[in-house]
Amino acid sequence: MSEVKLHFDVVTKTPTLTGEDAKTSQAILTMLIGSHMKKAKAVVQQYGFLSIDKTGFIVRASSFKGLLRVASEYIVELKSIELGLGHAVCSFLDVEGSIGFPSCALPIDLENNEQRKKVEVFMKAKWINIQDDKIVYNNYPCIPCAIFGAPGLKSLVRISLNGDAVAPVETTQYKLYFFNELGRSKHLHENKLKPLILEAINPGTIISLEISFASNLAKLRGLRAKTCDPIQLGVATIWLAIQLINSGFFRLGRFKSRGLGRIEINPREDTLKMISKVLGAKPSPEAITKKAITILENELKERLK
Amino acid sequence: MEKIFNKGQMMAKDKRKSRNQHITNVLTLLKESAKDGKIQLSVLIYNPYRLMNTIRNYVDAHPLKNNMSYADEGQLTAWLLKGVFRYIFLYMSFEDSQWRYLFGSSVQGETFGSCAYFDILSGEEVKRVLQTLKLLLPPKKSTALEKTKNKIKMEWRYLILYIKDFPISQSAMASDMVKKACKELRLELVDELRFP
Numbered sequence: 001m002s003e004v005k006l007h008f009d010v011v012t013k014t015p016t017l018t019g020e021d022a023k024t025s026q027a028i029l030t031m032l033i034g035s036h037m038k039k040a041k042a043v044v045q046q047y048g049f050l051s052i053d054k055t056g057f058i059v060r061a062s063s064f065k066g067l068l069r070v071a072s073e074y075i076v077e078l079k080s081i082e083l084g085l086g087h088a089v090c091s092f093l094d095v096e097g098s099i100g101f102p103s104c105a106l107p108i109d110l111e112n113n114e115q116r117k118k119v120e121v122f123m124k125a126k127w128i129n130i131q132d133d134k135i136v137y138n139n140y141p142c143i144p145c146a147i148f149g150a151p152g153l154k155s156l157v158r159i160s161l162n163g164d165a166v167a168p169v170e171t172t173q174y175k176l177y178f179f180n181e182l183g184r185s186k187h188l189h190e191n192k193l194k195p196l197i198l199e200a201i202n203p204g205t206i207i208s209l210e211i212s213f214a215s216n217l218a219k220l221r222g223l224r225a226k227t228c229d230p231i232q233l234g235v236a237t238i239w240l241a242i243q244l245i246n247s248g249f250f251r252l253g254r255f256k257s258r259g260l261g262r263i264e265i266n267p268r269e270d271t272l273k274m275i276s277k278v279l280g281a282k283p284s285p286e287a288i289t290k291k292a293i294t295i296l297e298n299e300l301k302e303r304l305k
Numbered sequence: 306m307e308k309i310f311n312k313g314q315m316m317a318k319d320k321r322k323s324r325n326q327h328i329t330n331v332l333t334l335l336k337e338s339a340k341d342g343k344i345q346l347s348v349l350i351y352n353p354y355r356l357m358n359t360i361r362n363y364v365d366a367h368p369l370k371n372n373m374s375y376a377d378e379g380q381l382t383a384w385l386l387k388g389v390f391r392y393i394f395l396y397m398s399f400e401d402s403q404w405r406y407l408f409g410s411s412v413q414g415e416t417f418g419s420c421a422y423f424d425i426l427s428g429e430e431v432k433r434v435l436q437t438l439k440l441l442l443p444p445k446k447s448t449a450l451e452k453t454k455n456k457i458k459m460e461w462r463y464l465i466l467y468i469k470d471f472p473i474s475q476s477a478m479a480s481d482m483v484k485k486a487c488k489e490l491r492l493e494l495v496d497e498l499r500f501p
Binding site: 094246247248262 | 336339340342344345346380382383384385386387408409418419421422423424425434437438440441442465467469500501
């Protein structure tokens with residue numbers, strides 16, 4: 001399969017605060033604004049971020065990668081549980097208390113006594129078999145690690161912010177006054193209370209996102225995917241993760257649980273056609289979702305049979 | 306609201322000592338349920354108008370620049386709901402106060418994200434969310450989902466709570482605690498769904 005590049009428009013549906021701390025933002029913005037354009041370009045290429053005009057906030061491409069990864073982990077694990085196959089993702093499998101974070105404990109060195117202890121956990125989860133004192137890996141790396149990478153395993157995808165990477169994004173500063181003692185004046189600013197100031201990217205902002213698949217790595221069928229082309233599995237999983245993000249369960253940046261950071265990731269028309277071609281589905285979101293579920297389910301059944 | 310706030314503040318002072326224990330309790334339950342493969346996604350749909358009216362009386366918000374009008378009330382309700390819920394759990398009872406950490410902890414060493422997120426959405430948007438989830442993770446009874454969709458009025462606004470759900474006891478889920486808190490806030494439950 002030739003190189004696949006997918007283009008999406010990320011639309012902020014609510015005000016969105018990024019996860020960057022002020023000091024880091026300031027340092028990077030100083031490098032960008034106060035330096036020669038060539039240097040600024042190099043910084044952008046290195047970090048793949050989008051600056052937000054004069055506010056000290058930045059959006060990194062890696063934030064989108066992290067978001068897609070977390071949503072992918074959730075959808076793969078939920079599908080596996082729904083099918084009665086047990087755990088399918090390393091961040092949900094408890095290997096010596098490592099639950100909650102991606103932790104690719106495989107491959108195991110059978111010569112190492114410490115590592116041999118983990119064998120039982122992986123065998124019970126049907127992730128490995130032992131044949132002739134050799135380990136057969138059924139679910140290694142797990143699907144999200146196969147797509148987004150793990151220690152020692154290069155990512156199949158590259159996520160970048162497209163277009164003019166330093167284009168300013170409009171923000172609004174919100175100043176919130178809270179009663180700290182009920183019964184005081186409703187005009188809180190008259191009570192000289194310290195307000196909570198939030199500066200957020202405006203709803204309706206569009207950020208251009210590119211997801212490209214490394215074609216040379218995709219040849220590693222068996223390691224990355226067992227039932228289909230690894231790019232097909234990657235596209236299917238990322239598509240399903242995007243649906244979960246668009247539903248509102250996963251969000252971008254800080255203050256998520258305050259109703260902020262809700263985004264929608266929409267494929268451009270040519271990308272929708274490209275996804276339908278890669279997955280072998282009709283070019284409609286419903287048909288693509290159905291096909292993507294079939295691909296993911298088949299892969300999970302093969303890995304965890 | 307005043308009663309909740311005042312009692313909640315009083316309880317917050319009393320609970321300071323048990324704070325770390327409460328965080329550990331919730332984190333342990335979260336990890337155990339992930340380990341046991343008992344995670345679900347729950348959606349609770351409420352009529353938010355009463356709460357929005359109450360919150361309007363207690364909060365003043367306005368943007369500083371861009372000449373924007375007052376922040377959208379629905380958005381503002383969602384912004385503040387997390388804080389309101391924390392007080393509600395403190396207000397409810399001694400045992401229930403630990404569930405304030407269902408909305409995450411930023412304590413160093415035991416940091417974890419919130420299990421619940423909020424939005425005030427139009428009926429049309431709620432239907433779209435349900436349709437996407439139906440395709441993605443069909444609930445056990447798909448007829449229930451159709452019934453929910455029929456209850457949603459396109460022109461209304463709804464408070465929608467998304468919960469990464471898990472069992473907190475033999476008979477209760479995290480979403481049950483959130484429902485209990487919503488009942489204290491006298492929010493009217495329109496419907497609830499669990500996926501898968």
